[in-house]
Amino acid sequence: MALTRDFKATIAARVERDPAFAKAMLDEAVTLFLNDEPDTARLMLRDLVNATVGFEALSQQTGKPSKSLHRMLTPSGNPSMDNLAAIIGAVRKSLKVNLEVHTVSAA
Numbered sequence: 848m849a850l851t852r853d854f855k856a857t858i859a860a861r862v863e864r865d866p867a868f869a870k871a872m873l874d875e876a877v878t879l880f881l882n883d884e885p886d887t888a889r890l891m892l893r894d895l896v897n898a899t900v901g902f903e904a905l906s907q908q909t910g911k912p913s914k915s916l917h918r919m920l921t922p923s924g925n926p927s928m929d930n931l932a933a934i935i936g937a938v939r940k941s942l943k944v945n946l947e948v949h950t951v952s953a954a
Contacts, residue, residue, distance in 0.1 A: 855897055862898040869899065870944050877935065877946060886922045892934060893920035899941040909933040 862869040872895050879888035896905055896916075906913040911930065919926035919934070926934065939946060 855894070858894050859898040862895070866942070869895065869942050873935070873938055873942060873944065873946075880931070881948070889920045889924050889926070890922060892938070893917075895938055896920065896934065900937050905934065905937050908937045 862872070872891060876888045876891040876895065879885070879891065896902060900908070902913045902916055905911075905916055909916065909930070911933075916930075916934070918924055919930055935946075
């Protein structure tokens, strides 16, 4: 079956109509980083930036070139912790959410 809609457009439309979905994406991206799955986390965060803030506005907010931000959020990207915090902070601000970390004891 042929894909009838671009993936980015599908994610953007879902984020726009379903704020809970956007918040869940942010939560999952942060959880992936914390669980040592940075490649997947960067891709999810990239999709979320595209659907919310946009890379041009993110560039203005972080003071980093848009192309650099794009590269940071590729599978081979390597954003510093400061850059990652700035990206997550901008998305969090756009979604009007706070993040809380809860730990679970390993059994």
